[in-house]
Amino acid sequence: MYTYQEFDRAFVRDRVGQYRDQVRRRLDGALTEDEFKPLRLMNGVYLQLHAYMLRVAIPYGTLSSQQMRQLAYIADKWDKGYGHFTTRQNIQFNWPRLIDTPDILDALADVDMHAIQTSGNTIRNVTTDQFAGAAIDEIADPRPYAELIRQWSTDHPEFQFLPRKFKIAITGALEDRAVVRAHDIGLQLVEHEGRIAFKVFVGGGLGRTPVIGQELTDRLPAEDLLPYLEAVLSVYNLAGRRDNKYKARIKITVGAMGIDAFRAKVDEAFQRLRAEFSGQDLAVLGDIQKGFMPPEYVEKSQDRYFDALDGDSYFREWVERNVFAHKHPSYASVTISLKGHGDTPGDATAAQMRAIADVAECLAHDELRISHEQNIVLPHVAQADLPAVYQALKSIGLATANIGLVSDIIACPGMDYCALATARSIPIAQDIAVRYESREQEIGPMQIKISGCINACGHHHVGHIGILGLDKAGVENYQITLGGSAGNDASIGEKMGRGFNIDELMPALDRLIDAYLMHRLSTEETFAQAIKRLGTRPFQEALYVVDQAA
Amino acid sequence: MSRIKAPVVITANDLLSGEVVYLDASHRWSIELSAAKVFEVVEEATIELDAMAKEADVVGAYLAEVLVGASISPRHYREGFRQRGPSNYFHGKQTVKGAEVAA
Numbered sequence: 001m002y003t004y005q006e007f008d009r010a011f012v013r014d015r016v017g018q019y020r021d022q023v024r025r026r027l028d029g030a031l032t033e034d035e036f037k038p039l040r041l042m043n044g045v046y047l048q049l050h051a052y053m054l055r056v057a058i059p060y061g062t063l064s065s066q067q068m069r070q071l072a073y074i075a076d077k078w079d080k081g082y083g084h085f086t087t088r089q090n091i092q093f094n095w096p097r098l099i100d101t102p103d104i105l106d107a108l109a110d111v112d113m114h115a116i117q118t119s120g121n122t123i124r125n126v127t128t129d130q131f132a133g134a135a136i137d138e139i140a141d142p143r144p145y146a147e148l149i150r151q152w153s154t155d156h157p158e159f160q161f162l163p164r165k166f167k168i169a170i171t172g173a174l175e176d177r178a179v180v181r182a183h184d185i186g187l188q189l190v191e192h193e194g195r196i197a198f199k200v201f202v203g204g205g206l207g208r209t210p211v212i213g214q215e216l217t218d219r220l221p222a223e224d225l226l227p228y229l230e231a232v233l234s235v236y237n238l239a240g241r242r243d244n245k246y247k248a249r250i251k252i253t254v255g256a257m258g259i260d261a262f263r264a265k266v267d268e269a270f271q272r273l274r275a276e277f278s279g280q281d282l283a284v285l286g287d288i289q290k291g292f293m294p295p296e297y298v299e300k301s302q303d304r305y306f307d308a309l310d311g312d313s314y315f316r317e318w319v320e321r322n323v324f325a326h327k328h329p330s331y332a333s334v335t336i337s338l339k340g341h342g343d344t345p346g347d348a349t350a351a352q353m354r355a356i357a358d359v360a361e362c363l364a365h366d367e368l369r370i371s372h373e374q375n376i377v378l379p380h381v382a383q384a385d386l387p388a389v390y391q392a393l394k395s396i397g398l399a400t401a402n403i404g405l406v407s408d409i410i411a412c413p414g415m416d417y418c419a420l421a422t423a424r425s426i427p428i429a430q431d432i433a434v435r436y437e438s439r440e441q442e443i444g445p446m447q448i449k450i451s452g453c454i455n456a457c458g459h460h461h462v463g464h465i466g467i468l469g470l471d472k473a474g475v476e477n478y479q480i481t482l483g484g485s486a487g488n489d490a491s492i493g494e495k496m497g498r499g500f501n502i503d504e505l506m507p508a509l510d511r512l513i514d515a516y517l518m519h520r521l522s523t524e525e526t527f528a529q530a531i532k533r534l535g536t537r538p539f540q541e542a543l544y545v546v547d548q549a550a
Numbered sequence: 551m552s553r554i555k556a557p558v559v560i561t562a563n564d565l566l567s568g569e570v571v572y573l574d575a576s577h578r579w580s581i582e583l584s585a586a587k588v589f590e591v592v593e594e595a596t597i598e599l600d601a602m603a604k605e606a607d608v609v610g611a612y613l614a615e616v617l618v619g620a621s622i623s624p625r626h627y628r629e630g631f632r633q634r635g636p637s638n639y640f641h642g643k644q645t646v647k648g649a650e651v652a653a
Contacts, residue, residue: 416636
């Protein structure tokens, strides 16, 4: 992991001090809400439906056990004993009091964390593959580049008032687990002539205008990363619309300009900017990379692991669903499901956070990751330790074997918390998970993603089944999209037709899933594959068969 | 958004805690919708809103439509969630009424 230097620590402490003074001035009336709001947002403090919300950055989803324990401490001391992990690999606390937020930020600074640029029209937390540095299909660890981008973009004077927020995702693996083409800039690490390079996508994004990012260049040398990003951002900063927030994202700029014209402007800016980068960025990158060396792998007898596989069917099922291949042959990566049936997707209690931290510290080289699917990952676990990890997780109710299945649902907070939402997401996710618990192994891989409004924080556009909650004449109503994908074949789902009221939704999903089970060629053909083969028509008919009968 | 229709109440969030509050008949902010002053004329509510919204101890005051019968209830489900709290946990107003709002 990257270790904060004195500069980082002083910077974060200074920001907390500034913010503490801003809160004091707000409370004594020296600042109006209009004056204070942009200041609190710069520090991740939102006002939601019932309370303030603090969004804390987890850079590229990487945490130490010490940091996880501090999040638990914050949850207990200043919130309601839990936290919500988000699709941007961050954590949100839903109930802090404004007056406590400076103390919370100080507590975060104690463990080298902050909430800077988790809001506002700035470059947000860079997200990446949750298996970075461990994945068997990885070309190189993308996190040093993500950290370099974090340092470059934090408080970058030119990019604090962009036309709109700006999200960057980066993957270093062959399989895209970071949904890079649904980001303003997506970076895919590739190898070109024996050297690291980047395929750069631009203009992706979900929200009210979902767009899959277009390729800007297919072989950007790694050493040109920052000047090239600066070129893209500077073109967007000048050309992006500021008259209409719904048309202000870079996807609209690229769409209006056309990818070729946009590329030409970026290339022009890049030629100018590259000369301004003295190479100091590469020296910094070199230092950063030293912090991301692989752990010291330990060879252990695997007898207990194989014994457990043979003797415990629940453990075997958990290994099949939640354990992923590691680049080291006797290691594995473990996904801890935060999707227990009936639970709130992405939520963890303080007790669970502490227990997970203990497992990470004792059995997983002290590393944790947050996935954009709102689960927690132990990236480096010796296979010999998998039975112990499983038992530890089972004892705190976190051994649900459902990764990639129906109940492994992405869901935004929706109208239970979010001031922007038009309908609830969480109860829909809970109902689906409970409803299909006994059938999900039979149904097989299926990604359901739920958003409580058109802003699509729940990634519904790229779900195999996407569910979008809307307000239809004062009633919660849920639109279904089918055929989306978040992987290498990223695609936007197709809207099926009229939405369903809450009491119609589960029967409609029953018909949809029954249609899949009826149409699939074998148990080997997944839902996504069946839709690719058949198109959405038979599934659309299943959804609306009731309408046709009426 | 469609034009707001009476009856309405004035609602906001408490500056310190963020909790949902309602303006009552004595021009104080209450955590109880049942205590809210109900306006039968939107224009009157708007005048009061403009005056009260400048208060330093609340944030984001606006008019919310209500139904008035034996009690006051929110017209829209969003306001219903604001009045009760989230549906996934027994948190918010449905648990500790008033404990989180500064006196």
